[in-house]
Amino acid sequence: MLESTLAAVVGREQVLTDPAVLAGFETDWTGRFRGRARLVVRPADAGEVAGVLRACHDARIPVVPQGGNTGLVGGGVPRDGEVVLSLARLDTLGPVDPVAAQVTVGAGATLAAVHRHVAAAGLEFGVDLAARDSATIGGMVSTNAGGLRVPRWGSMRAQVAGLAAVLADGRVISRLAGLPKDSTGYDLTGTLVGSEGTLAVVTAVRLRLVPATRRWTTATIAVADIVAAQRVLTAARVEVPGLTSAEVFYDDGLRLVCEHRGIAPPFPTAYPVYLLLDCAGDADPLISVLAGSAEVLDSAIAVDEPARRALWAHREGHTEAVNALGVPLKLDVGVPAAAVAAFERELRSLVAPARLVLFGHLAEGNFHANVIGAEDPEELTGAVLRAVAAHGGTISAEHGVGTAKARWLPLVRSPVELSLMAETKRAWDPGGLLNPGVLLQR
Incomplete structure (x- = not known):
């Protein structure tokens, strides 16, 4: 009955029931989290999302929203026969508004696609992740993703100027105007950021953009320990106004990445700890920091894109090397x-x-x-x-x-906070049908 109702909403071919096909939606990409889906439904737009949720609500069938399935805590994996609501087809990229420096994109748009889209308008999106080719904007909003550029632009919460979402019963919320000032009560958009699909399903997001960076400088710095890395970072925060990223990794991880990818390490000598700094602008401020710090054992600086990507590969390759x-x-x-x-x-x-x-x-x-x-x-x-x-x-x-x-x-959350979270969940999703067991225990 539910299958035919959903087929009427999204089309028969977008309701997946073949076990071989479902398998790809029933586990995360690490292989640690696995479950069983009743079926997978793939709506094409917000109207179809509303129709799907309304049908599941009427049938009292729980739903697990799923984006790029790059999550690492089981939040987008079915557990016990839920309907998986795949948002991959909601991948629209709206026109860039250069005056407001904003763009509206579908929840299923990948981070890499957004980066390419806004670059054509001379702007940039302030969040970046190693999983940029598969991570989707809706999932990033739902987890308040951080990534590699938080020191300069903040996490996902700071980039969301508005969003549209569908409640468990099919009702729609739309706050996509992107107003920089709006003092009209509770911030429902902010409530949904980091809610992990437990309150509503995000369908579109209004993103804040930043001016495109014309010149980048990247440095890998060898130090003796994490304390030395922090001291170098402290100096960089003061001396390097364009500091964007500050990543740390260790020699055992570096060797693992180099072996897995077949690439060379940044230095011929092994060091205990490596600090990777990325900044917008020329190399002079970073060079001053490196020259003035007794903590620096060795350093490599890159300003052209191929050399920068080579340095970044040592850090970004960690996850895939570990999974191997x-x-x-x-x-x-x-x-x-x-x-x-x-x-x-x-x-x-x-x-x-x-x-x-x-x-x-x-x-x-x-x-x-x-x-x-x-x-x-x-x-x-x-x-x-x-x-x-x-x-x-x-x-x-x-x-x-x-x-x-x-x-x-x-x-890390007090009884009062947990009680308020549970009450918020009940207010938005009284039937407990959205992502049951995620964030708050059943």
Whole structure:
């Protein structure tokens, strides 16, 4: 009955039921999270999304929204026979508004497509991720994705000027005017950013844009430890006005990437820690920082695009290189800057003797801990997240909570906050049909 109703909304060919086809929607790309979908439905526009949700609401069938399926906490993977609502076909790219410096795009548009689209108008989108070719804007909004340029432009929340979304019962919210000033009550757009598909399904997003950067400088800097990396970063924050990215990785991870991709390391000598800095502008400010810091053991600077991409490959290749080792336990966490060094030491102690590949966004104290060979992944997850909370950090800096961390949310959110979240969920989705078990436990 539901299948035929959905077919009437989106067309028979966009309702997928073949188990071989469903398999690609029933697991995340790491292979860690798997489930069972009742079916997959692929609407073409917001009207069809509303029709799909209305039909599922009437049938009391839960729905899991899915974008590029690049999430790492199980938030877009079906668990127990839900309908998977794929937003991949909502990939429209609206005209760029150069006066407002904004653009409206569909939730299914990939980050790479948005970058290409706005570049033609001499503008730039301020968020970038290594998964740019598959990550979709709707999913990035739903998880408040951060990525590589947070030091300069902030996370996804800072880029959203408005959005359109559909509630579980098919009602539509549209706030796409992109007004820079609007003091008319609750910020419903802001509520949906980071809500992980539990309150409504985002169908379109009005994005803020920034002027295109005409010249970039990238530097890979070798240092002795994470404390030295922080000192170099502190100097760069003061001396380099165009500082955009500050990434940290370690020699074991670098060797893994170089072996996996068949590329050369940045230096002939191995060093313990590497700091990658990216800035808008010429190389002079970065050179001044490097020349004036006793912490710098070696450095490589690139200003032309091929050389810059070569340096970035050492950092961006970490995820695929780690996945080639097997299904990893991936923990995206963040701690205050003052706790970074102590937390890193504690993390290594907690993970041993399993293999740890560590990298992250140093400016935000955001570590991506990739563990291979954990004897008890759930027990280790709890130990690491408790340590994060003890340092005043967050159990999810940018990937979201999903199902993987829902049980640990009380570590970093008070009972009052959790109660307000649950009440918000009930107000938006009284039947609990949208992404059940994600963010908040059932």
